[in-house]
Amino acid sequence: MKHQATKCKTWIAWILCVFLLVGGIALIAYPFVAQAMSARRGIAVQDVYDPAVEVLPQEQKDVLLEEAQRYNPDLITQSAVGYKYDEILTIDASGMLGKITIPSLGIQLPIYHGIGDEILAKGVGHMPDTSVPVSGDSVHAVLSAHSGYPEMEAFDKINQLTLGDVFYISILGETYEYEVDQVRTVLPDEVTEFIAIQNGKNYCTLLTCTPYGVNTHRLLVRGERGEKVSFPEPAQEPVGYISTGWWVATILSMAALSVAIILILATRKGRKK
Numbered sequence: 001m002k003h004q005a006t007k008c009k010t011w012i013a014w015i016l017c018v019f020l021l022v023g024g025i026a027l028i029a030y031p032f033v034a035q036a037m038s039a040r041r042g043i044a045v046q047d048v049y050d051p052a053v054e055v056l057p058q059e060q061k062d063v064l065l066e067e068a069q070r071y072n073p074d075l076i077t078q079s080a081v082g083y084k085y086d087e088i089l090t091i092d093a094s095g096m097l098g099k100i101t102i103p104s105l106g107i108q109l110p111i112y113h114g115i116g117d118e119i120l121a122k123g124v125g126h127m128p129d130t131s132v133p134v135s136g137d138s139v140h141a142v143l144s145a146h147s148g149y150p151e152m153e154a155f156d157k158i159n160q161l162t163l164g165d166v167f168y169i170s171i172l173g174e175t176y177e178y179e180v181d182q183v184r185t186v187l188p189d190e191v192t193e194f195i196a197i198q199n200g201k202n203y204c205t206l207l208t209c210t211p212y213g214v215n216t217h218r219l220l221v222r223g224e225r226g227e228k229v230s231f232p233e234p235a236q237e238p239v240g241y242i243s244t245g246w247w248v249a250t251i252l253s254m255a256a257l258s259v260a261i262i263l264i265l266a267t268r269k270g271r272k273k
Contacts, residue, residue: 049096049110053173056091061172064089072131072139076197086113088132089171098171100124105157115144133169139202142195148212155208161221169204178204178223185210185217194220
């Protein structure tokens with residue numbers, strides 16, 4: 001009986017070691033896995049949205065753009081009725097209205113209508129009742145995304161953006177540069193004040209919760225629209241995708257090998273006894 005109890009305790013100890021090992025490796029692997037999933041979303045933008053834009057007839061692009069440019073002024077005068085918000089700038093069933101690229105952070109993500117949980121789980125959301133990011137005067141679009149989201153790295157790094165940095169928004173095949181001119185951390189009830197439309201200005205503000213895990217404040221990174229640009233995408237596969245894949249494969253292989261070694265040692269020790 002004493003021998004069996006000792007053997008049982010030994011196995012419990014080995015099982016605990018395995019769980020602790022796997023748990024530790026999982027914690028180490030998490031950021032790489034999250035980055036890989038975000039990278040795949042960036043690739044999806046290129047594989048889904050870009051080809052759809054390319055084959056869209058120019059006449060249809062013009063119609064969608066003209067509707068968006070009518071929508072923004074009507075929003076100011078509170079006469080934006082008769083519009084189907086979810087269809088503004090939408091070109092296909094994917095529901096994307098555009099994409100945002102931040103080359104310095106390796107970010108390329110799709111933009112969707114709305115900021116509900118389902119939307120923010122798959123990319124960047126356009127805040128309803130704010131301008132859509134197209135040309136024109138007196139425009140202020142707001143794009144929101146998660147920070148510290150378990151399944152995706154979205155706006156986690158926008159706190160690294162400083163005055164003079166740039167991000168790009170692509171709509172219907174046209175890409176415009178936005179230069180960061182304001183970075184603020186505010187309380188949730190102060191957001192409205194800082195996303196207000198300013199006469200003669202064309203802004204886009206990136207919004208996310210901060211600090212990580214606490215989310216008591218909102219980080220607002222505002223960019224002013226510049227000229228239309230033609231620039232190389234940040235990467236055919238978003239920054240870090242290939243290296244992340246190797247990291248994940250290596251970590252998982254190490255975990256499997258470590259568990260196998262522990263089990264083999266435990267089995268041999270048990271046989272010797």
